[in-house]
Amino acid sequence: MCLNESCHNLTRDDLYELTADMGTYNSHWAHHEELECTTCHKAHRASVMYCTQCHAQAEVPEGWLSMAESNNLPGVKAPAEAAQ
Template sequence: MGEEEKRRFAAAPPAQKDALSETASNAQEKRGRVRRRWPIAVGCVAAVVALAAAGFFVWHEQPSFCNAICHVPMDNYVEGYYEDETLCANAHYREGTTCLQCHEPKIDEQIAEGIAWVKGDFEVDERGDIATVGVTADEKMCATPECHDMQDVMAATQDWGGEEGVNPHDSHQGTPIDCSNCHGVHKASNMYCNTCHDYETPQGWTDPV
């Protein structure tokens, strides 16, 4: 209350003083309520943001996130993951393996992919798959404690096709042969060894042209 207001209050009749006191008290109480409300409002906003972030994180972990926006070229990959039983990707789905367990999300790569998608800076083949890809799966990616044990894999394919000493997973070429040279994951697998050899080709696989 300013000096002028104090003088008017002192000169006012008792009834008016009561009214002025009540008005001042109400104003002070209102200011107090406003001060008490803003932390609640901030807390509510923070809770909503946290829930939205948690929901986005859960969605980001799902394969459907990949083609929710980027229908081209991701539709084929997601549909194959869920529906095409001839693909390694679908075999992973049936085992409960999600996309991000293999495709580790890295922010710099995701930004680069997002920019490429916005600019249309990619090519697709006649199926709608990305036309140019590098090594998509190697031993470092696949042979992890949570996934495949290479010793078990090599033991399972020893003397492949009944031919003694033949083992596609223990190639005489060594490390230059990556998993994705044979295992297509998102496309038909290809018996890469038969570029030179004539080994038994698994059912559903192709041979090198």
């Protein structure tokens, strides 16, 4: 949805290269699965560093939330819980 000629005219590989400075925990690199952009990027609240779900040491960018912080927000469920 986000990677198209109307919004971000990039391939996933382009996006990964542009965000290579994120280091080991770059969620744009689909080492487990290809995530939807909205897994991390939120329209009406702070974005979430999805990698912190398993990697507590992953750096959370300024203004973002860890998965634990996000899951503690009222009305928000972890992706695994929401799918059940």
